[in-house]
Amino acid sequence: GRGGWSSLRREECRAKGGAPGFKVAILGAAGGIGQPxxxxxxxxxxxSLLHLYDVVNSPGVTADVSHMDTSAV
Structure with missing residues (x-):
């Protein structure tokens, strides 16, 4: 094998013709597990792309995540 998840590279994680990286959605982003x-x-x-969803407003989580200097959008 390839040694598990630790051997994945961002370039290998892409849809056909898409940008590298995973598109991830967090459901319940304002909750105790969703925030961290x-x-x-x-x-x-x-x-590469992070979407945050919750039934309540989560401006604090959104602000915290937006201030992080990473390549994810």
């Missing part, structure tokens, strides 16, 4: 998960995934170099 959003921050961790924003720092992950394999994530």
């Amino acid at each position: 998960l959003s921050l961790l995934l924003k720092m992950n170099p394999l994530v």
Whole structure:
């Protein structure tokens, strides 16, 4: 094998003809698990696009994530 997830490169994680990286959606982003998960995934170099969803407004989480200087959008 390839040694598991640690051997993945961003260039290998793309849809046909798409940009490299994973598109990730966090459901429940304002919750106790969604907030730290959003921050961790924003720092992950394999994530190229991060969407945050919740039934309540989550401006604090959105602001925190938007201030992180990473390549994910």
